[in-house]
Amino acid sequence: MNWNDWIPLLVVITSLLPGLIIFTLAEDNVRARVMLNLFGAFAKLALVGLMLWGVYFGYHYETRLPLLPNSDLVLRAGPLALLFVTLSTILWLVTTVYAIGYLEDSPHRSRFFGFFSLCVTATVGVALAGNLITFLLFYELLTLATYPLIVHRGTEEARQAGKTYLRYTISGGALMLIGTVWLYSLTGTLEFTPKGFLSNIGEQHYPALIGIFALLITGLGVKAALVPLHGWLPLAMIAPAPVSALLHAVAVVKAGAFGIVRVVYDVFGVEFAAGLGVLKPLAWLAAFTIIYGSIRALFQDDLKRRLAYSTISQVSYIALGVAIAGPIATIGGVVHLVHQGLMKITLFFCAGNLAETLGIHKVSEMNGVGRRMPWTMAAFTIGAFGMIGAPPVAGFISKWYLGLGALNNDQSWVIFVLAGSSLLNAAYFLPILHRAWFMPSPKSWPHEHNFGNKETAWALLLPPLITAAMALAAGLLVTMPFSPLEWAKLISVREFYQP
């Protein structure tokens, strides 16, 4: 093994090791905890930057360690894996800064940051997994690492949400495990391969493959919050804002959506899956989830709950892009993995700022908040317009490619789904913006904290401004090299639709 072969493992270790050390730190050892967190985040960022550069120019990074007989633990940095790893790494750094500000003076911070780092470790592992068994391993670690974050507040409501989360995700994990074992018994391999590894299998096994596909997608659909497997997500918004940001934009739902991409493209192969007839039901399910999530979001007065239903809707764009099949829709789905992350994390950061600074938790409490917290609401506005799909924010690019991909694949009905979704997104985001910017402010806010003449603490304000700027840049500078769209095109050419 040469130096390059160790880099994927190092990327995992850069958050695992700080996380394990943070568990042992005393509660008041703030400086060491902050240093460890930031050191880990920056080290990971540097390594990921190195791999991005290398992969772009054709280098190969793969760590292979013995795990089970005939099945290694494989960490491989291909273009698709790096897209997700880069997203996780950048947003982890930003979320760490935010969490430091958000949890200042609150109890159990060592426990929180320890699990926070483990959660990112698991996400990066999911992204880099080179076979289904490695994927499953990190996928389950993610479940276990996020549970303590969801119940962090320790309230009865948080515990109930945690229980529901465990019930859903462990059941999903069990289904995945069954599907994985069944697949292994049929094929003898679980290695992710461009265009899949099932095309040579005999026709007599097709019913079994359909069953395996159903098991895997159901297992992944729990974390990706596909309806009717979404029940845990709106409840989990009880967690602190940095955790919600992590769940909705970086880790859990993204791991599910990413897994769907992996199963369709690198296990079954998109053409083989289409031949089996399993992609159409997936497309319908994703389309239904998009509309259902948006309709449910309309009725929520709780801001984080509204955002949670919005996530259910938006993450299904990724599944829809994959299920439409074809290079253009795939670009739309894959790039939305990044775009949704940037926009949704902005919205959750802003929701956290409103809660932490003014005690605002409900949409109906947001009248005139734009005048009190203009920068926070400016970031929120960019995120919301992105979700609607207004140019030049990143969401426009995703919808563009999904729509175009649908037209190219003779699936015009998807256009109506996208249009309906945009309309519904506007219906639940624009009233928020209207209230915040154009309604008169109340005489007092629910629980206002004093930050002097500042809008809020810098550690809380900077992260949403950075992510909002990134969401804007991802749409505005879309033709630049290394933009998410250009990288998604690279994925499409190199991994999914190579000649």
Place this chain on the structure above:
Amino acid sequence: MSSSMYIEFISVTLLIAVIWPLLLSIPPLHRRLPWPRHLAIIPAAVLAVIPIDVSFNIPWLLYGTGFAIDGNIRWILGAFVVIWFVAATISLPTKEKSSPDYATTLFLLTFTGSLGVLLTADLVGFFSFSTLMGYGFYGLLIQDGNKALLKIGRHYLYVLIVADIALFEALLLVAFTTENFQYEMVRQTMSEISSSPIYLYMVLIGFVLKAAIWPFYFWLTAAFNSGSRSIALLLIAGPITMSLLGLLRWMPARDDIYILGFVMQFIGAAAILHSVLKILTSGMFKQGTRRFNTAWLVITFTGLFSLALGAALQDQNLWQQFSYLIYPAISIFSLLVSLLILSSFKTHNETVLIDNTPVLIKNIFHRLKEWLCSTQQLASAIKLTSLTLWIKLGSFIMKQYQHVSSDHKIRAFVPDWKINITLFLILVLAITWLAV
């Protein structure tokens, strides 16, 4: 200066003209400068007076969006600069430095959007800037908290959303055909492909809504009745003029679309007839009816525009002979209407005629919706199952929203979404009909 230096100077000015007002819209920046609204207009004014044509592309937005200026655009730009300058002067912000001046932010965002629409060289840029213009103008319309304007703002917002969805669909159809989004290329390409009628109808729906062309003028008359002089001026220099320009630029160059040509001519004729009747019956020269009549004059002009475009869609020769007149006509029209606005909006106490059009339009939509719901058989006959689903979904949303929301303001806001959803349904109906 040599000619190449002139071209470079104009190119840089062109870019600055769009970026400068966008930068100035950031409150901490414009608060520190005197007369920021006027300062923002200066580069555009420079462009309007230097008669050099330039165009260039920059690597941003989808496919890389360019800017261009030529003699035709300069006609509109000249009027545009004058009107925005006057609007900036008559709507100066308060001198209070303590509170943030969001009116200036919104003014500058709308200005950037409108200017971008005017100067951009392709459809993606046009769409992006027109979205900025639309939402900026919405903010400008409702920012002073006037209840009547809030209601108009909501109607405008619904129109904007549906129009943007229609234009987005049109853009996708273009992207399906070509990767070159420059106006001339799109006009040529879309005139040669079979899906161009759908594209045409999408464009028509989008811009008829945005330009308040008859019969979707209800928000325009209401805005003229309730808004200030500056709002009326910006409405002319922004959404109306730019949407007419959009119709010109997005329409494909083909002359075999008789039905659409006929539809546009019918719309134009109906608009003119309706406007003339309205103006005559309101008492043409009476004090207190000037705002009302100015609004109807705008509708008359958009009707004329529609009539001319309809004729051009039926006969391209006609278009080639007279198209050079369109830009000066739009320019002169916007200046004349601005003069009328300045003279007719002098007093705040003038009597405002109540126009019941919004109610009528709502009733028409409501009836249409009821009719569509009740004709299940017809729907299935023409394969409109999906439409019925949408209708039920719309009703479901209304019901749920009214039940669940405890906040009466949300509740008051929601029933108006009926218009929005109904417009969307009409869009779906149109596409389904075309597809069938």
